[in-house]
Amino acid sequence: MSGSKCRRLSGALVRPLLDSVDCVLFDCDGVIWRGDQAIPGAPQVINLLKESGKKVFFVTNNSTKTRKMYADKLAALGFHASEEEVFGTAYCSAMYLKTVCRLDGKVYLIGSPAMRQELEAVGIQQTGVGPDPVSGKQSDWANVALDPEVKAVLVGFDEHFSYMKLNRALQYLSQQGCLFVGTNRDSRLPLEGGKAVPGTGCLLQAVETAAQCQAQTVGKPNRFMYDCVASQFGLSRDRCLMVGDRLDTDIMLGSNCGLKTLLTLTGVSTVADAEAHQQSGCAERQGMVPDYYVESIADLLPALQG
């Protein structure tokens, strides 16, 4: 079994794989772009896939942009894409709170203006976006003013994260029945040149430690991200390919949902990482072994052009 996984996808293998699927889900950062630069060849790959009749979706754990903002960025980098094809955690968290949690109340949001927009777009009110500096002393913090309509705490990426926000989340989560949801657990956002900045996972860990309980997370590898796409577009999982640069989120999502999986080496994870999982003998880690890998999704180009 395992011998047939983690194969380099090259030459004659590309066409049969593409023929075996109707739909391709792409992670964004490290897969189709890095920062503000498209991966060379990536726009042509996406555009040719769509011309050949494949459905293409963009599935990202990044919570700092709305679907509209993603569609604009995709267009600016030469990708043919529409808002409806984008599934980021700002949008998906709003959908999760609305459809899975059936939230009846406001959200205390540790997150971005984009998350606020996506919540409001599905009719959920929120409070919390923007700076929240500390003042007073411990007893003031414990008795901080709370919005009585808040029934959920949602933690996404927030550059204004502060002790006071952490404290406010704890006070809300100490109330009976308050929901606790996180966009994703990515511990770092990788940037060009091997640098990185702290990711949402750090903020979520801080809130979880304070609250002494775990949040439900919406992002990959939680299968909700796939379910969200599949339910709107009627996908069949055995006719889908998940393409990503992270074994613990992208490839794991594909495995969790029974999709075909392709690792691209333009981002975070390496073939050595994948092989270590494969050789571990650990059942959970097998889910992080992709079916195939490529140096870059540009490697799909010859088969699409041929």
Added chain:
Amino acid sequence: MSGSKCRRLSGALVRPLLDSVDCVLFDCDGVIWRGDQAIPGAPQVINLLKESGKKVFFVTNNSTKTRKMYADKLAALGFHASEEEVFGTAYCSAMYLKTVCRLDGKVYLIGSPAMRQELEAVGIQQTGVGPDPVSGKQSDWANVALDPEVKAVLVGFDEHFSYMKLNRALQYLSQQGCLFVGTNRDSRLPLEGGKAVPGTGCLLQAVETAAQCQAQTVGKPNRFMYDCVASQFGLSRDRCLMVGDRLDTDIMLGSNCGLKTLLTLTGVSTVADAEAHQQSGCAERQGMVPDYYVESIADLLPALQG
């Protein structure tokens, strides 16, 4: 064996226990005071212990006060105590960096002005205290200005904790050989009325998640806190009693160091918590079972007065 642990310390048991020790180490919050109020009877107990020739020390994970500030608070609440008897994590972390790590460089400090003072008192320079709001964008954060002399990151309680501080810690910790130390892992600071605010453990978890490695922690249950007292005062561990309200820090420290242990029920942990550890059959959890418990340290008063 276990049947002789976790006994209520009352009546005829008090005097023999006190006779068996020369030294008593007290946690502070939840043991001798709560917030700004002394536990009724606690000052008399401490003062009588000292009058009877016992050495008494105050051993706290709280990093927001210098030894001097603790001595002043103790005096104001009626305790006879000197600076030299106080071992808080602001002081002990400075000692740890100086004597154990033999730090040759500056500290990036996520912490309080009190921590800065204690570092400076042992000759360690620092940077970082006070607000550090975010500005710019991701690429700016990854390239934030760093002090080239910084060789350690120290995380204690910091009401000005922010995304930018988290990021700065990550950038320092990405440098070869940078030390990573935390004052303690307490996840909450309990306040009167069952309320709580986030503790240092939350901030430390956030930094650890970003750095993808664990800090060394100085505070209880790490035995450094006891070693620090013992080395300065020539204590003998079989003649010491550790008194605290938390099983996971105070009692665990006592067990780790081979001290006698007494749980007081005026703070966080309960007898039921201790019994659950005792009955778990888990070796590590046995270290959280105290030898004795009292409702309040005031229960020691009759034996001291008699």
